[in-house]
Amino acid sequence: MSQPIVTIAVIGISLGLAVMILSVAVVTGFKLEISDKIIGFGSHIQIVNFDSNISFETEPIDKQQTYYPDVKELMGIKQIQEFAIKAGILKTKTDIQGIVLKGVAKDFDWSFFDQNLIEGESFRVVDSTTTNNIVISNYLAKLLKLDIGDKIAAYFIQQPARMRSFKISGIYETSLAEFDEKFALVDIKHIQKLNNWNSNQISGFEIIIDDFTQLDKMTEDVRDIVGFHFNPDGSRLRVFSIKEKYPQIFDWLNLTDINVWIILILIISVSGFNMVSGLLILILERTNMIGILKAIGTKNWSIRKIFLYQSGFLISKGMLWGNIIGIAICFLQAQFQIIKLDPSSYYIDAVPINLKLWHILALNSGTLLAIIIMLIVPSYIISRLSPEKTIRFN
Numbered sequence: 001m002s003q004p005i006v007t008i009a010v011i012g013i014s015l016g017l018a019v020m021i022l023s024v025a026v027v028t029g030f031k032l033e034i035s036d037k038i039i040g041f042g043s044h045i046q047i048v049n050f051d052s053n054i055s056f057e058t059e060p061i062d063k064q065q066t067y068y069p070d071v072k073e074l075m076g077i078k079q080i081q082e083f084a085i086k087a088g089i090l091k092t093k094t095d096i097q098g099i100v101l102k103g104v105a106k107d108f109d110w111s112f113f114d115q116n117l118i119e120g121e122s123f124r125v126v127d128s129t130t131t132n133n134i135v136i137s138n139y140l141a142k143l144l145k146l147d148i149g150d151k152i153a154a155y156f157i158q159q160p161a162r163m164r165s166f167k168i169s170g171i172y173e174t175s176l177a178e179f180d181e182k183f184a185l186v187d188i189k190h191i192q193k194l195n196n197w198n199s200n201q202i203s204g205f206e207i208i209i210d211d212f213t214q215l216d217k218m219t220e221d222v223r224d225i226v227g228f229h230f231n232p233d234g235s236r237l238r239v240f241s242i243k244e245k246y247p248q249i250f251d252w253l254n255l256t257d258i259n260v261w262i263i264l265i266l267i268i269s270v271s272g273f274n275m276v277s278g279l280l281i282l283i284l285e286r287t288n289m290i291g292i293l294k295a296i297g298t299k300n301w302s303i304r305k306i307f308l309y310q311s312g313f314l315i316s317k318g319m320l321w322g323n324i325i326g327i328a329i330c331f332l333q334a335q336f337q338i339i340k341l342d343p344s345s346y347y348i349d350a351v352p353i354n355l356k357l358w359h360i361l362a363l364n365s366g367t368l369l370a371i372i373i374m375l376i377v378p379s380y381i382i383s384r385l386s387p388e389k390t391i392r393f394n
Helices: 002-042 068-072 111-116 138-143 188-194 212-226 247-285 287-295 300-336 357-384 387-391
Strands: 045-049 077-091 096-104 117-120 133-137 151-156 162-172 183-187 204-209 237-241
Touching: 002 111, 002 247, 002 300, 002 357, 045 212, 068 077, 068 212, 077 188, 096 138, 096 188, 111 117, 111 162, 117 138, 133 138, 138 162, 162 188, 183 188, 204 212, 212 237, 247 287, 247 300, 247 357, 287 300, 300 357
Parallel strands: 096 183, 133 162
Antiparallel strands: 045 204, 045 237, 077 096, 077 151, 077 204, 117 162, 133 183, 151 162
């Protein structure tokens, strides 16, 4: 009688743990993928003029800053790079499209865009000459019917209006429509000339850190150093993190954590109740044995431990298969990207996987502990059984 119930309980634990592993791996992977893409466009921390507004026409700051060595020596800072931005219009014979040019210098970290290049190659900036190469998104390339090696004219609405001609050296695709529709990368010297800045004037600095989990702390550390410095004209500098620049995106990502917790609680509860049912069936079938053990003087807690150990063995068996199933599915998805997604809706083209050892250990230990605690209370029924009645029980 107990075998089918116990088997169902074990299968329930196996499937439940597998689903929990998948849920955590997918949600953390999704958050990591989106965060990395946003950081790739704007770095972890930015330093700009305090008077700069939300438009793309920024007030310049001097790149020769006294605080620079102090910030660079902070523990956890990976790189500091210069940048400048300017809005313009790309125009072909048949189409036009608004664009934000991001000017990069020789210290720019190209790793993110190199990973997302689908055609061509990135360019490198040198101090001696100005390169006319430009890296645009696949969205813009398709919209304007452009390809590698094509020349494109960019117009800038200012007094007087200006034009620059660029040659497409690379095409990238991140599937983040909000960014792919806007940004292209050029030599920072073009932005400086268009804005009538000298070679020492830039829009600001981008700071890349080693550990994203330390972002808030690192932002405060940088702010403590930079916040007391002023520009030659008396204006102050402003420090903000990527979370502060795009709060709506990171708030949305944080909401996914709630979904994971709901899934974990529901699955652990269902698995626990399955094991409670199995334990009660085991106790019911072993009522005579319980009566005999009590009659020969065995203590209640010792009898309860027998059933708890048996339940622990069944739980461990279910968890073993749950780990095998969950990890195997995660591995297959990570290697072969079997389950695809619509990039226009999810910003990525396949279900992402972020499988960490400590996630697996935490899920296993938490599941085992939670179910064992749930079993302690129903095992108390053994203490209520009378030896003379249980021995006669059939």
